[in-house]
Amino acid sequence: MRSTLDELNRELAELRTLIDSIAPVDKALSEHQDSVVQRYRTIRRRFDEAAVLVALYASFERFAENLVDAYVQLVAKQRPYRELPSMLVKKHMAESAEMLRRGRLGEGRYIGLNEVDVVKNLLSCIEGNIPYVLNMPAIIAHDNNLRYNELQTLFATAGIKELCVCVCRAEDLIEWHARSQDIQPPSEVPNEALRARLDDLVERRNEVAHRGRSPDQLLGTEEMRNLVDFIEALARATFASTTAMYLKQRYVEPGEATPLHRTTECYKRGTVVVVERPQCILRLEQPLFVLAEKAPARWGRIISMHVDDTPVEMVDETTDAEEIGLELDFKCPKSTKTAHLFVLDVEDDAVWCPSGRPFNVAR
Structure with missing residues (x-):
């Protein structure tokens, strides 16, 4: 699971580098006397924002899907198929059938899967084989962008209920909220504040992807940095919330902690x-x-x-x-x-970093 957060952190670092480059590049272009170059400035500025919004949302969506994928596969190693959450089993069956119906196996997110594989995997689950193989694209499937409700549903289906309630109590998200609002850290982030911020990011991304945005609506670089900070805090909070369920099921309930x-x-x-x-x-x-x-x-x-x-x-x-x-x-x-x-007697590398700065140390 931890590798999903590591990958997101690398992508967010690249986005921060892009944002940091916007002002110096624009300054260099502003000093150029060519009128054509001056027109490039406006175009470039618009596409800088588009790149940040689209890449930021894509990174978070990929992180959320990969985290659910990793979590479910860890749980599946510990439990028979029939003992998985009922919502998860129902979705796995329904979405596997939908994958077969659509006939797009081998394309896009279904690369590496064919009809025979999907049916074999379903059969291994239904017959109670151990180990069994899940059709993971069916588990992480979602019809809409990961707004507040869709994000919560994606994790709830995997057995992680009330995700957004949980993340609002995460130290990382609380600290981000306090900085962005210039207030003292509250005991938890208001749920509606999380909803508004996440849904606004998705809407901005969709405006760029489908309708474009006028130059007077462009975000400033500080606003872009704040959005990246928000996604980093939300991702860390989501990881910590998923980890809570994993540790409870893997170690506390069996009495191994x-x-x-x-x-x-x-x-x-x-x-x-x-x-x-x-x-x-x-x-x-x-x-x-x-x-x-x-x-x-x-x-x-x-x-x-x-x-x-x-x-x-x-x-x-x-x-x-x-x-x-x-x-x-x-x-x-x-x-x-x-x-x-x-x-614990032994570290679990799905959660603990083998070396370097521990996840939970305040930055």
Whole structure:
């Protein structure tokens, strides 16, 4: 799953480079005396905006589809077909039949699939084979652009319900909203603010793609940067919300994650917690995560441990202490009642970065 976000980040970096180039290129052209070149300035400016809007939306749509694809395939490895969400199974059956009906297999998003493959895959699912193969283009199919409602429906069908409620509580989106509105960060982003911003981006993209835009409606470079920042924050929030469901199903429900019971609220802006000594071994660099109801996941690693104010590298059954101080490389929510901390024995590379800056560290 993590690779979907990595790819989006690379594309957003390229878009930021394009936006940064607009002003210096326009300045260079403005100094040219040729009247033909001056006409190019207006044309170029219009197409700069078109390129940003179309590419930005395309990157986000591809990210959302690829994230759902990756999530569903991970879930399918853990569950028989009959235990997948009923909405997912229904959509898989209906859209697979639609793929056969349309007769466009082997084209566009259906490259690599033919009629025999689609039928074989359906049969492997219906017969209860393990492993089975899903027709993934059927899973990520959607008829409309990913406005607020369509985005929520795409993820709900995969089993991730109330996505937009969840992302509005993500730290990344809250920080973006506070910066863009020049206000103090709220506890969560108003749902209608998310809806308006996402739907406006889609509408602007459609105006460019289908009707064009007049020069007096062009976005400034700061507005373009804000749009890129919005999509980055929304994508990170969407990834963290999807990760919350994945960690819950993959590790918490089967009992493969050990809960850590916090005895106090957090310290050092949420990066230090005090927990009861668990039955399992704790060690430096061990992966942890936090889950809360209808909220994105937070995750990272243990970067230091203290027993009675003494730094240690490991805690086990021989450790003579009732409480352990843990310093984390991410912020843990304050509440000990609604936010639950878990530790894993091994990192899951679908979520954890193998090296470099942890996902959840504030930028």
